[in-house]
């Protein structure tokens with residue numbers, strides 16, 4: 560059995576950036592990372608642009624100017640200004656080539672066709688130069704830039720509609736067990752509603768992974784093997800839940816071995832999630848999470864999340880860990896390090912009652928996991944503990 564720390568390290572070491580390219584519409588590319596530099600197809604701004612509502616001037620020595628025309632945003636005409644001429648102009652409108660400064664209207668007195676400016680202004684005052692943000696052909700955004708909403712807006716402002724980004728992994732979730740029934744169906748004796756797939760799918764959506772397929776297998780060895788083989792072939796990451804412990808009908812481990820999956824680790828000294836399996840076949844990463852729902856979700860946040868972040872080539876690959884003052888007493892049974900469902904609030908944390916790995920009720924209220932290492936047996940109120948913050 561491997562330690563939590565070594566298991567985390569193994570996931571880090573064996574998960575590699577996917578480095579595959581995909582083309583996305585810019586509007587759907589938020590959160591993705593650029594696969595290549597993007598060169599601007601245009602100058603931005605595409606013309607000399609007024610930064611103010613006011614008057615475009617062809618500067619001369621006097622403060623008085625002769626008003627000859629008007630240009631609104633979107634207009635395309637080019638009045639010719641002699642020195643001493645002015646044109647009424649508005650924010651965002653194209654500045655005529657023969658104008659060399661803009662005076663904001665608050666500093667202008669208007670008397671019919673004659674205007675007087677309050678003071679002299681320097682050349683190019685209040686004019687956004689052609690290509691001020693980016694010049695045509697120059698790099699607009701570099702490879703490996705994460706596309707934030709601002710980046711999506713910026714690329715769209717350059718007229719770009721599709722981008723080349725790093726592909727997100729194709730992910731398969733496989734549930735196992737004859738006892739599982741889909742929610743909405745009749746529940747007969749001995750059956751339970753299948754909930755791990757919707758839970759993990761949601762956790763993945765929350766982390767902005769959307770290319771997910773869901774598969775179900777009954778407790779049958781041949782079917783388990785065949786399904787695992789095809790799903791591993793078609794995906795970058797496979798998350799199995801259940802069937803990984805030692806029962807006579809737990810076929811996942813045996814099938815993975817027979818499929819010649821490289822076992823990176825099986826069984827971690829932790830609670831919940833002891834029977835966690837992590838392996839690799841070709842370039843596909845495989846996690847077999849324990850079937851108990853709270854154990855599956857804990858392992859997802861502590862281990863699977865790292866693999867996902869590494870596959871996306873991100874710098875921050877683990878959930879944040881902070882110290883907090885415990886508001887609860889807790890006594891650990893046994894020596895396995897433990898992840899406890901908890902509510903964290905500004906430097907304090909409450910460890911919840913009901914830590915069983917089959918129970919999601921307390922997880923549903925939690926926003927954090929308290930990590931209790933092997934060496935700590937008892938937590939008392941006011942003790943400082945380590946807290947893993949779950950994605951908000």
Ligand SMILES: Nc1nc2c(c(=O)[nH]1)N[C@H]1C(S)=C(S)[C@@H](COP(=O)(O)OP(=O)(O)OC[C@H]3O[C@@H](n4cnc5c(N)ncnc54)[C@H](O)[C@@H]3O)O[C@H]1N2
Pocket residue numbers: 734735736738739751752753754755756800801802803804805806809831832833834848849850851852854916917
């Ligand atoms: N003799 C031993 N028995 C068990 C051990 C052990 O070390 N020796 N470990 C226990 C621990 S710890 C865990 S965790 C479980 C893990 O078992 P499996 O991963 O094989 O999971 P299953 O037996 O298939 O299911 C466990 C539990 O979870 C329910 N389940 C499974 N899948 C789903 C699903 N998709 N949605 C909702 N609930 C699900 C299932 O019905 C079981 O109640 O093994 C212990 N046993």
Ligand code: MOO
Pocket residue numbers: 829830831832833834849851854916917
């Ligand atoms: O690992 Mo199990 O999740 O302790 O119940």
